[in-house]
Amino acid sequence: MGRAGCCHATRDALPSYWPIRSFRSDVLPASFPARLGLFSYDAGSPLTAGTWTAARAGAGCALSAAAHVLRGERAAFALTRPPGHHAGADFFGGYCFLNNAAIAAQALRDAGCDRVAVLDIDYHHGNGTQAIFYERADVQFTSIHGDPHTEYPYYLGYADEEGAGAGLGFNRNLPLPRGTGFAAWREVLQRALRGIAEFRPGALVVSLGLDTFEGDPIAGFTLATPDYLRIGEDLAGAGLPTVFVFEGGYAVAEVGTNAVNVLDGFMQRAG
Numbered sequence: 432m433g434r435a436g437c438c439h440a441t442r443d444a445l446p447s448y449w450p451i452r453s454f455r456s457d458v459l460p461a462s463f464p465a466r467l468g469l470f471s472y473d474a475g476s477p478l479t480a481g482t483w484t485a486a487r488a489g490a491g492c493a494l495s496a497a498a499h500v501l502r503g504e505r506a507a508f509a510l511t512r513p514p515g516h517h518a519g520a521d522f523f524g525g526y527c528f529l530n531n532a533a534i535a536a537q538a539l540r541d542a543g544c545d546r547v548a549v550l551d552i553d554y555h556h557g558n559g560t561q562a563i564f565y566e567r568a569d570v571q572f573t574s575i576h577g578d579p580h581t582e583y584p585y586y587l588g589y590a591d592e593e594g595a596g597a598g599l600g601f602n603r604n605l606p607l608p609r610g611t612g613f614a615a616w617r618e619v620l621q622r623a624l625r626g627i628a629e630f631r632p633g634a635l636v637v638s639l640g641l642d643t644f645e646g647d648p649i650a651g652f653t654l655a656t657p658d659y660l661r662i663g664e665d666l667a668g669a670g671l672p673t674v675f676v677f678e679g680g681y682a683v684a685e686v687g688t689n690a691v692n693v694l695d696g697f698m699q700r701a702g
């Protein structure tokens with residue numbers, strides 16, 4: 432931080448360097464910005480004075496939601512900020528620092544749930560969640576998202592990423608072009624839910640991004656507010672104990688209504 436370190440406490444910390452291919456990642460440099468680059472992958476996710484407090488509270492919220500479901504609740508919703516699905520086991524990015532959905536899924540596994548499905552319906556591919564479970568057969572990951580050829584996070588989320596090693600066949604990416612509307616999106620949701628049913632999980636974790644909304648300022652699908660009721664109904668139709676974890680959603684005037692619609696639809700169908 433240098434001799435004026437105390438004065439930096441209110442400023443954003445961002446990396447200036449990244450170890451791209453041919454660099455080593457097993458050496459920890461003394462330089463603070465170089466260390467930041469070793470554990471992050473974009474310039475849009477600054478560390479601030481409150482980052483750790485908020486991220487840790489978000490992860491705690493996800494654990495609390497998982498605990499409620501383990502105690503027999505049909506569903507629980509972790510209303511977290513920051514979101515988590517872009518964060519991996521050892522890196523942050525995409526406004527994400529701790530992967531709340533992965534933490535919830537692992538908590539369900541640790542409590543004796545043999546198989547857990549994670550369904551990511553944020554507009555952006557859940558690259559961190561995919562990376563965490565990519566070689567595992569006990570946590571299935573399915574993601575519906577904007578085609579990474581044109582959409583963040585660009586470097587992961589393609590349909591040919593199907594898992595590796597023991598995890599081969601347990602990762603499913605369902606990218607859709609920018610501009611996709613609800614009818615086409617919902618057909619893909621049905622496909623995703625059929626794949627989840629075949630996996631026969633004991634619980635479902637939904638990475639609930641609401642940046643699929645037509646009014647979202649940074650995303651490109653065209654889902655409308657009533658569509659979120661249908662999404663909740665469809666998710667309840669899976670018949671699984673469900674942990675919802677809040678991810679993206681940047682149309683701040685409507686995001687609350689859209690979130691409540693998903694939960695309303697879910698509860699009405701679940702009974």
Ligand SMILES: [Zn+2]
Binds near residue numbers: 553555680
């Ligand atoms: Zn997103």
